[in-house]
Amino acid sequence: MSDEVQYTPRELLAVIASRLIRNEDSVFVGTGLPLVGALLAHKTHAPQMMAIYEGGSIGPEPTALPWSVADPLTFYKAPIILSMSSVFGHTRCGYADVGFLGGAQVDMYGNMNATTIGPYDKPTVRLTGSGGANDMASLCQRIIFLGLHLAERFPERVDYITSPGFLDGPGAREKAGLIGGGPWRVISHLGLMGFDEETCRMKLLSYHPGVNPEIIQQFTGFELLIDKDVHETEKPTAEELHVLRDLVDPNQLFVF
């Protein structure tokens, strides 16, 4: 078993995140693990990917992992830096294919919460607030959400809709006047989820090595639909882990 590739859950998350990015995608990159996934994709299979940061930078060539979406590394060799209203404006114009987000909670319709846990007026936990997350979820074509998979983080209904998913089901985004395509993928440390086209409900596409759909259901606060082609997630390759560990995040800022 000495040739077995070893990896941590966060490394797996970063690798799956990077695989969802296609070459030539434009990706609005949120803070945290999305930064890692986007940089990994850029340095592996998606060299033509265009990164957009809410700090204003577009298309940089970062040498190391940015600490923030306004880190100077986000505009290293960037050909242009826009203002904040302009990057969201360009996103609304149609220049952002993928929005890449983290957050505290996501529900079965892909609504995301980064504002409060518990009632808004009397929160048990006050979180950061939207930042650019709401704008990305409203305006980007496809949304990828990254988060830890626990029943309280995957509730039937989020405590507060900071960023809109499919709201309360089919047709709700259109009715609300939202223009972006809405949630597309959810990556957790247990599995990769998508959304059912008819019901807009979250469904399991693949389960990570070591777990199965039943276990994932136990860690989910609502009934998870199962895709008919559900399968085990492909493990990270040695090459992906090498790039991740040695080139993307050598100081283990995020991935450890």
Next chain:
Amino acid sequence: MAHANDRLFDHQLARETKLKKTRALVDKRMPLKDAIAQYVDDGDSLVETGFAYARGPMGAYWEIGRQKKKDLVGIFTPGGLNNLWHEFGGVEGAHVAYVGVEMRGLIAPFRRGVEAGTLKVFSEWSHGALALSLRAAEQGVNYVASKSMLGSDIMKDHPYVKLGEDPWTGEPVCLIPAMYPDVAIFHVHHADMYGNGRIWGLSVNDTAIVAAAHKVIVTCERIVDTLDIRANASNVIIPWYCVDAVCELPYGAWPGDMPGMYYFDRPLQERVVRVDWKTRESTKEWVETNVYGTKNLYEMIQLAAEEEGMNVLDYVKSLEQFACSAAYFGLGVWGTGGERDWKYEEVAKRAI
């Protein structure tokens, strides 16, 4: 006196204030202490500039804390480390798009304040919507119609933003009014004595805020000759006629990032977020030592250096190392070489 929130969306009042400002080229340089004393009043709304922890006017914020200003109203787009003042009566409440330090996590004083109800959240925003609110002021329009925030809980019972209908297409839009904060403080790389300010890197919302705000203070890494500004105006984001005071303040963004000059003080930020500000008591102790117990920014940096067992000059050089070797590119003809040597001297003069 009226509450800051009553002035925040009053475009007529904002215009009256600006009609009274001088357009003349007058020397506006003054010590930071005087600028804060004169232009930041108790109860003012204070808008974040830069990206809070990247090119934020942190030196000025520490001085606001030192002068014990009361009941300010924060506009956090985003809000960073200056979120601790409410525990000292400094901030009554805030308009919040984001408060945190990204992957470093939540800022404990903000979390404690909101959960306990001692820090009011007057309104909730997305970054894009708050940026548009300030941009509307700069562009001279009463409001803008946006596609952000629709369908979300942010729109529910929002005191300022309204759900509207596009008169041409009939589709739902989010109507965002123009915002005019009382005070904005900008930290820039270079400024002349009249207040023209030049940066490198991200302007974020600054070109909007400078036109929107009633009162403007500029702090800068270095005062330069006005000819230097006029000869290279393409990165100028602050025009002199908006500015009330100019203060030379090398390291004025510390412990945040100043593009091309110094990087985030990561050890210090980790320490305050994870340890020093964890409880109300430890925050109080930290502020008493580091803010009330110091005369200025340079004594604070000196304390931070001592904590790491370092000489203050080696400490600031270590912060510059990363910014200069890795993170600057396209800095152009200024801001390199002699610029840094000059800064060491200035820090040394002030610190020792």
